[in-house]
Amino acid sequence: MSADTISMRDALYEAPGPKTRRRIVIGTVIASIALVALVAAVAWRFYITGQFAPQYWEFFTKWSTWNYLLSGLLGTFEVALTAGAIALVLGVVFMLGRISKNKVVSTIFRIVIDFFRGVPSLLLIYFFFLVIPAYGIKMSSFWMLALPISLTASGVLAEVFRAGVNAVPAGQREAALSIGMSEGKVMRKIILPQAVRFVIPSLISQLVVVVKDTTVAYVVSYPDMLQNARVLITNYDALVSTYFVVAIIYILINFAINQASIYVARRSGTRVISRNQEDPV
Amino acid sequence: MGLQELLSTYGGMYGQALLVTWRMTVVSYLGAMALALIVTVARVSPIAPLRKLGDFYVQVFRNIPGVSLLIICVYALPNLRVVLDYEACVIVTTVLVASAFGSENFMSGINTIGVGQIEAARSIGLSFGQILRHVVIPQALRSAVLPMTNLLIAVMLTTALASQVPLDPPELTGLVSYINTRSVGGILPFFVSAVGYAGTAFLIGIVGNRIDKKVRILR
Numbered sequence: 001m002s003a004d005t006i007s008m009r010d011a012l013y014e015a016p017g018p019k020t021r022r023r024i025v026i027g028t029v030i031a032s033i034a035l036v037a038l039v040a041a042v043a044w045r046f047y048i049t050g051q052f053a054p055q056y057w058e059f060f061t062k063w064s065t066w067n068y069l070l071s072g073l074l075g076t077f078e079v080a081l082t083a084g085a086i087a088l089v090l091g092v093v094f095m096l097g098r099i100s101k102n103k104v105v106s107t108i109f110r111i112v113i114d115f116f117r118g119v120p121s122l123l124l125i126y127f128f129f130l131v132i133p134a135y136g137i138k139m140s141s142f143w144m145l146a147l148p149i150s151l152t153a154s155g156v157l158a159e160v161f162r163a164g165v166n167a168v169p170a171g172q173r174e175a176a177l178s179i180g181m182s183e184g185k186v187m188r189k190i191i192l193p194q195a196v197r198f199v200i201p202s203l204i205s206q207l208v209v210v211v212k213d214t215t216v217a218y219v220v221s222y223p224d225m226l227q228n229a230r231v232l233i234t235n236y237d238a239l240v241s242t243y244f245v246v247a248i249i250y251i252l253i254n255f256a257i258n259q260a261s262i263y264v265a266r267r268s269g270t271r272v273i274s275r276n277q278e279d280p281v
Numbered sequence: 282m283g284l285q286e287l288l289s290t291y292g293g294m295y296g297q298a299l300l301v302t303w304r305m306t307v308v309s310y311l312g313a314m315a316l317a318l319i320v321t322v323a324r325v326s327p328i329a330p331l332r333k334l335g336d337f338y339v340q341v342f343r344n345i346p347g348v349s350l351l352i353i354c355v356y357a358l359p360n361l362r363v364v365l366d367y368e369a370c371v372i373v374t375t376v377l378v379a380s381a382f383g384s385e386n387f388m389s390g391i392n393t394i395g396v397g398q399i400e401a402a403r404s405i406g407l408s409f410g411q412i413l414r415h416v417v418i419p420q421a422l423r424s425a426v427l428p429m430t431n432l433l434i435a436v437m438l439t440t441a442l443a444s445q446v447p448l449d450p451p452e453l454t455g456l457v458s459y460i461n462t463r464s465v466g467g468i469l470p471f472f473v474s475a476v477g478y479a480g481t482a483f484l485i486g487i488v489g490n491r492i493d494k495k496v497r498i499l500r
Contacts, residue, residue, distance in 0.1 A: 009325050009332070011396040012412070014403065016327070027328040035330055045361045118434065118482030119475045120441030123454045127471045130461045208344065215346040216445075226349065240357045247349045254344035 046240075056238040060245065065232065072228030073249070079146050079217070079224065080210045086150035087210070088203070091157025096187070098162060109158075116155030121213045124148035129220050141222040149213045153206065160202045164195035201265035208254045215250070225249065287469050291460055294450065299477050301452040305368070305440040309375035310433055316376060317383030324388060335384070342381035347442050350374045355446060367446040375439045379432060386428040390421035423496045430489025434482045441478075453477050 016024060046052050059065050097109030116124075128144045139147075168191050176186040217224035229246045233239050288295070324335035342350075354370035365373065394417060402412045444455035451459050453474040460470040 008392050008394070008396060008399075011399045012325060012417070013327050013409070024327050027326075028330055031328050031330040031334075035334060045363070049361050051361065114483060114486075115475070115479050118438075118479035120438040120454060120478060122441040122444055123457065123471065123475060123478065126444075126454065126457050126461075127468075130458065131468055131471055134467060212346040212348075215348040219445075226346075226352075240360045243349070243353050243357045247345055247353060250346050250349055251341055251344045254346075255340055258344065 051240050055236075056241040059232075059236045059238065060241070068228055068232060069225060069246070069249070072223055072225035075217070075222065075228075076211065076214050076224040079142060079149070079214045079222065080207065082142075083146045083150040083153060083214075084207055084210050086146065087153035087157050090150065090154035091161055092192075094154055094158035095161040095165065098158060099165065101183075113155045113158045116151050117159070119152065121149055121152040122216055122219075124151055125216060125219055141217075141220040144220040145214065145217055145222050145224075149210055152213065153210050156209070157203070157206060160199050160206065161195060163202075164199035165191055167198045168194045197268065198270050200268065201261040201270055204261035204264060205258055208257050211250070211254060211257070284469055284473075287473070290464075291456075291470070294456055294459075295453075295473055295477070297450045298453045298456040298474070299481075301443075301448070301450055302437065302440055302477070303481070305372060305375070305443065305452065306433070306437040309372050309379060309440060310436045312372065312376040313379035313383050313432075313436065314429075316380035317387060320380060320384040321387040321391075324384065325391065339381045339384050342377045343385065345378070347374055347378055347439055348445065350377060351442050351445060367448055368443070371440060371443040371446065371448075374442060375436055378439060379436050382432055382435070383429070386425050386432065387421060389428070390423075390425040391417060393424050394420050420498060423498055426493040426496060427489060430485060430493070433485050433489070437478065437481060437485075 094109055094113050097105055098113060100106045100109070125145065125148045128139065128148050132139060132144075172190055172194075173186055176190045177183070181189070214224055215226050218227045218230065221227065226246060229242050233242050236242070320335050320338055323331040324339070326332060351370060351374045354365060354373055355367065358365065398416055399412060402416045407415065440452060441454040443452045444458060448455055450456075457471050457474050
């Protein structure tokens with residue numbers, strides 16, 4: 001939520017007169033009551049089904065519980081950061097192939113990018129989990145998770161990088177060529193450094209998608225936070241409370257990542273190119 | 282197993298699986314759009330608690346992992362005596378997540394309009410309803426075409442979550458593991474499903490781009 005979101009929201013309305021102000025107050029009261037009723041209804045559900053019983057929540061006061069969840073979280077971060085790093089490299093490579101002057105090369109990379117962007121990460125994870133071992137290639141559960149996630153992310157990142165390259169004014173490239181720099185040197189020295197700066201906030205926000213993708217770790221039985229939560233559930237027989245707590249932790253982490261990307265975007269004066277804002281074809 | 286043998290054995294199931302994926306995608310997308318509209322109205326309303334609730338909703342559901350939400354729906358809700366069948370859970374999960382992103386798309390569509398236009402509209406005497414009808418909504422919808430196209434593709438990819446619950450008939454991702462448990466899978470069964478997804482995404486992209494070219498506002 002940037003500052004202009006608020007202003008645009010407020011710009012829709014004139015300064016309220018006494019009548020409107022009264023209506024807004026009434027609306028606010030009704031909305032507040034409805035909101036409280038909603039929360040109460042949810043709490044009531046928990047209460048009548050006995051989910052508030054201390055046995056379901058007590059173990060969250062133990063250090064061992066958090067220790068275990070945090071070690072899972074560490075696993076989540078390891079996979080997410082590894083996959084993110086691989087995706088960064090692959091993303092740049094795919095993007096360079098995509099914008100190649102050679103028609104054959106650019107078509108091939110376009111198909112590769114569209115393929116990885118158009119396929120669910122779960123399908124790729126099944127590919128690494130079921131198909132790769134059948135060809136006699138042994139892989140740890142860590143890589144069975146990190147590689148497919150990085151592949152799906154790299155397709156998206158390639159397009160993000162391309163948007164960054166396009167954002168560098170064409171005149172700069174022409175100027176660099178005219179003073180005798182080679183195409184490769186222009187890309188390396190002039191365009192890429194600026195393009196990367198443009199897309200840093202988008203890269204950070206893309207980390208959210210990667211973190212979300214790691215939650216299917218149980219498919220390959222890699223101990224991430226959700227997988228460790230399942231073990232806690234069998235130990236304490238507290239399914240509802242554990243799943244809700246874990247969901248909240250994920251929400252907070254991803255929220256923090258998003259806020260970080262907004263912060264960086266504001267500081268560097270760039271825009272976040274999100275997964276939903278790039279050109280699909 | 283060759284492609285011909287695979288398709289003669291499982292071709293019908295692939296067709297069915299593709300239809301299941303498409304059906305879940307369309308149903309989820311329509312639900313998500315409707316919900317996104319409601320959430321967006323709440324977020325731009327002058328009533329503070331509704332705005333806060335809308336913002337909160339978006340932050341929660343754009344940040345929650347789909348798997349986590351699906352698990353809550355499938356395993357936790359029955360403990361609270363709310364029982365939904367498997368497909369309903371997948372659709373509910375997809376709708377909740379996609380509506381948060383949909384509302385963000387609408388909001389950025391509204392934000393591109395600019396305060397000046399609203400002020401201009403008001404100064405020539407348009408009422409609030411007229412401003413919405415003639416100035417805000419047409420522009421917001423036009424600039425939301427491309428993001429909403431991408432959202433449709435994202436919705437399709439999210440329905441792959443259905444492979445985590447027993448579904449009969451399975452959808453494209455679930456079918457791959459189904460075939461793998463029954464016969465020697467290899468790369469082909471996976472590839473056929475992948476082509477189903479990527480091909481659909483490609484078509485959606487083409488249609489979306491065409492609509493966008495027609496209605497885009499050049500600034």
